Amino acid sequence: MQTQLKSTRRRALNNMLGGLCLALGLAGTGVAASAADYPGRPISVLVGYAPGGGSDLIVRLLAPYIQKELGQGAILTVLNHPGAGGAIAFAELARAKPDGYTIGLINTPNVLTIPIERKTTYKWTDYDLLGNIVDDPDNFSVRADSPVKSLRDLAAYAKAHPNEVTVGTTGVGSDDHLAMLKFERGAGVQMIHVPFKGASEVRTALQGGQITLAAVNIGEALQFEKGGGEFRNLGVMAESRTDLAPDLPTFKEQGYDITLSSLRGLAAPKGLPPEVRQRLVDAVGRAIANPEFQKKARSMFAPLRYLAPQQYKAELSMEEEQFRQLWKTMPWRDDK
The missing domain is CATH 3.40.190.150 (Bordetella uptake gene, domain 1)
Structure with a gap:
């Protein structure tokens, strides 16, 4: 009787292990099939x-x-x-x-x-x-009709108009925002941060005169100009000039050691x-x-x-x- 009971338990255990192995095998096959069929939807x-x-x-x-x-x-x-x-x-x-x-x-x-x-x-x-x-790389842009034509002009203008220069960026902690803070420290000026949800909104605000300065990447700034915006770029925050705008000086060339x-x-x-x-x-x-x-x-x-x-x-x-x-x-x- 005891031997028969042990045999029954052994068969039950074997069936359970067999079922587990089969389930794992099927799961593995499902993963493989899923990967092979990828992508099956948008x-x-x-x-x-x-x-x-x-x-x-x-x-x-x-x-x-x-x-x-x-x-x-x-x-x-x-x-x-x-x-x-x-x-x-x-x-x-x-x-x-x-x-x-x-x-x-x-x-x-x-x-x-x-x-x-x-x-x-x-x-x-x-x-x-x-x-x-x-x-x-980052860059500062102003409207084409702005009196600011260089970073030196920007520093002088910001000193003459403390807490009046508004700077549009793509958000707190963005490269644009950090560029603004670094320039404030380097130039000894204070400006007002205006965060937006994206560079396109910064462009629109600059074009409409709602902000003084746009801190945007150089590629975005050049796209703005191609789209018909009349802007002036002040400098690129790279170790050397970019092929996208070879005539645009770096911040370092203008006396500000900022690369972002x-x-x-x-x-x-x-x-x-x-x-x-x-x-x-x-x-x-x-x-x-x-x-x-x-x-x-x-x-x-x-x-x-x-x-x-x-x-x-x-x-x-x-x-x-x-x-x-x-x-x-x-x-x-x-x-x-």
Whole structure:
């Protein structure tokens, strides 16, 4: 009787283990099939800034080339979720399901500086990096009819009009905002920060005379001019002059040791299936390398700088440490 009972228990245990192994095997097959069929539905691409700015335009330009590389009738849908310097979209991207159907643009320094400044539900390490697209140096722009023709003029004007010079940026902790703060410190002046939801709104405000100065990336500033805006650029915040505007002097040439730029790259929620992640990484890399895309990017003044995921990770890690050190000496919160 005891031997029969043991045999029955053994058969039950074997059946349970067999069922578990079968379930795991089926699950594994499902993952493989899912990866093989990817993408089986449209992919959402989140952009944390308003339509018409540099971030929005580069994603919309690149999307068809990524679709082509993914094949299988892939569709990428760009969704703008502006606000809080990009933090709304950054947070939404971090909490999305890591299945490859939600990716997004992440911008420096915002994706690095906002979590330094305040508690957030995301940090840049919460993403699977897919590749950087653009590295766009900062610049100051004024209206063409402004009396300010150089950084020296700007400093003199700001001293003569304390707390009257209004500066439009894409948000607290953005590269534009940090550029303003660094210039204030270097020139010994005080200006008024006016944050917007995107570069297109900054352009509109400058064109309408609602702000004195626009702190925008040089690629965006040149797009503004191409679109019919009558602006004057005052300087590029790079180590050397940019090929996009070779006649425009750097801030360093004008006596201000300020270098700032914005990386704009694609990322996904952490934990993508490896096969899906590799397909996306490969598609992004090949799309950026496409000569037709590069020609179109040049025509819209987008300074391309492709970084593969490991290079991108190293760059973000280095920049994060630099901004943590900057926060200790020059905290950038408006309500401080």
